[in-house]
Amino acid sequence: MNFENFFWILQILIAIALIGSSIAAIRFKNLIAAVIAMAVFSLALSVEFYVLQAPDVAIAEAGVGAGLTTAMYLLAIKNTTDEEVIE
Amino acid sequence: MTTTIIRTTTKILAPLILVFGSYIILHGHLTPGGGFQGGAVFASGLALLIVANNKEKVKELFDKVPLSQLESLGALGFLGIGALGLMGYTFLKNVIANSDFLFGAPTPKGINPGYLNTGGTLSYLNIFVGTKVLAGLTSIVLIFFLILRRERDEW
Numbered sequence A: 001m002n003f004e005n006f007f008w009i010l011q012i013l014i015a016i017a018l019i020g021s022s023i024a025a026i027r028f029k030n031l032i033a034a035v036i037a038m039a040v041f042s043l044a045l046s047v048e049f050y051v052l053q054a055p056d057v058a059i060a061e062a063g064v065g066a067g068l069t070t071a072m073y074l075l076a077i078k079n080t081t082d083e084e085v086i087e
Numbered sequence B: 001m002t003t004t005i006i007r008t009t010t011k012i013l014a015p016l017i018l019v020f021g022s023y024i025i026l027h028g029h030l031t032p033g034g035g036f037q038g039g040a041v042f043a044s045g046l047a048l049l050i051v052a053n054n055k056e057k058v059k060e061l062f063d064k065v066p067l068s069q070l071e072s073l074g075a076l077g078f079l080g081i082g083a084l085g086l087m088g089y090t091f092l093k094n095v096i097a098n099s100d101f102l103f104g105a106p107t108p109k110g111i112n113p114g115y116l117n118t119g120g121t122l123s124y125l126n127i128f129v130g131t132k133v134l135a136g137l138t139s140i141v142l143i144f145f146l147i148l149r150r151e152r153d154e155w
Helices: A003-027 A033-053 A054-077 B005-024 B036-050 B055-062 B067-084 B120-148
Strands: none
Touching: A033 B005, A033 B067, A054 B036, A054 B120, B005 B036, B005 B055, B005 B120, B036 B120, B055 B120
16 A cells, blocks of 8 residues: 555545534534544644645644643533533 | 543553654644644643543643733743844744744755744744643643542542
8 A cells, every 4th residue: 555545545434533523512412422422523634744844833733623622621520510402 | 430441541541642742742833733633632631641540630730830920921922032023123024934943943944844843933932832832721721620529439
């Protein structure tokens, strides 16, 4: 397998991961599971930045997107009600 | 929240994350990353430490850490290092490079692996930006944690 094929296969896998995790983040009823899906989205996005040769942006995305905002969302969810309210 | 799994994982992972954040800040002029990225990584390590401990311990630990003063020190240090270039040159002029001060060794010509003791002003700017970012992001997570209600402790 040469590098060109590997690059395109990786792109397609990352695109599938991005779309799948974002759909999961929208459709999960458990809010903590939705936040974890958003963290997976950020992680896949940082891998994509790294593949596209922007390691600066990849480090920023992994640190802020997957680390800090997840912690802030989890603390905010713990401070409010846990389940989504269906009227 | 403070289960055995989280406490053990934090005990192993948090020092590694803090060292990696410091590495990204200090090597900002040689490798990818810099002040903001390293500060974000360092702050995520501190957020892990905050989340894994109980409220009283976090409160008595961070009472001694002047986060607000550290953030102001980052901004003022950035401006001060920038104003250092006004001695005969323009704002942010790299006056520390090639001066044999700390981070001021002359850079060798040609291809080299990159030496830490170079860079001049850039290293100081990275350190101050990293201080500001880690203090700001840590204080955000700390405030989110400290205003938690206490009656529902189970996660």
